[in-house]
Amino acid sequence: MPERAFRTEILYMPLYKTIAVNENTTIRIWKIEESYEELLQDINPTAACLQRVHSMKSDIHRRGFLSVRQLLRASGYEAEALYYDTNGKPHLKDNNYISITHSFGFSAVIISNAPVGIDIEKQREKITVIADKFVDYEFGYLTQEDLVRKLTVIWCAKESLYKVFAVKGMSFKDHTKVIPFLLEDRQTASWIHYGNQIQKYQVPFLEFEGFTCAYALRAPLSPEK
Known part of the structure; x- marks a missing residue:
């Protein structure tokens, strides 16, 4: 990342992890x-940003939305640097790629x-109830442990893959596969099979305070710093 983002990062103590x-x-x-x-x-929220946050009924959704803007600022970007396309996918005006997520806290x-x-x-037990909606190939290696x-x-x-690929009609169950992994590995690989396209992604993941975070990218990974 640019040096300016590094200097900005130092000022943002509420950051949980970088x-x-x-x-x-x-x-x-x-x-x-x-x-x-x-x-x-x-x-410095834009008018569109304020309109969007005011339309949200849930306080946690509003605060989640604004926390993302704080993360942008910690990364050296003003709120106006972010925009969304007609499919709702976020973009940055400097042509860097961005993906966004928030869940509860x-x-x-x-x-x-x-x-x-x-x-x-x-991480919630209810995911076992809906597993058959997004899991197919993976049932072959999952156990109760x-x-x-x-x-x-x-x-x-799979959600990370969807955000990268961003094609309407893509199905978690039918078009994505996550290869077998161990939790201690903190990394797996995943595939998108959609139409005549086949793409492989590295998917590192981490767990903290009862949450899971995973991210997908096609570029080779360097060791975590």
Whole structure:
């Protein structure tokens, strides 16, 4: 990331975690503990940004939305640098790639010079009830041991793939595969099979405070710093 982003990062103590994936890709995770008013400070929201946040009925959704803007600021971007296309996919005006996620008390952004996707999910038993909606091939290696945690990794991996690929009609169950993994590996690989396209992605993941975060990228990984 540019040096300006590094200098800015030092000033943002509420950042929960920063991961330098490689020299061109950085993840920043925010633990959402501030009030709505506190999160509004210093982000210079655009009119469209304010209109969107005011339309949200849930306080946690509003604060999640604003925490992402704080993450942008910590990455050296003003709120106006972010825009969404007609499919709802976020973009940065400097042509870097960005992916955004928030779940309950955490939010995250990943910014890179190559296509990337990220997802955070809370580990909950209810995922076992809906597993057949997004799992197919993976049932072949899943067992009852750590099932909730492994299903959450699979969901996050597939959501990250979807954010990278961003094609309408893409199905988690039919068009994505997550290869067998161990939780201690903190990384797996995933495939997209859609039409005549076959793409492989590296998908590192981490767990913290009952949450799982996974991110997908096609560029080779360097060791985590």
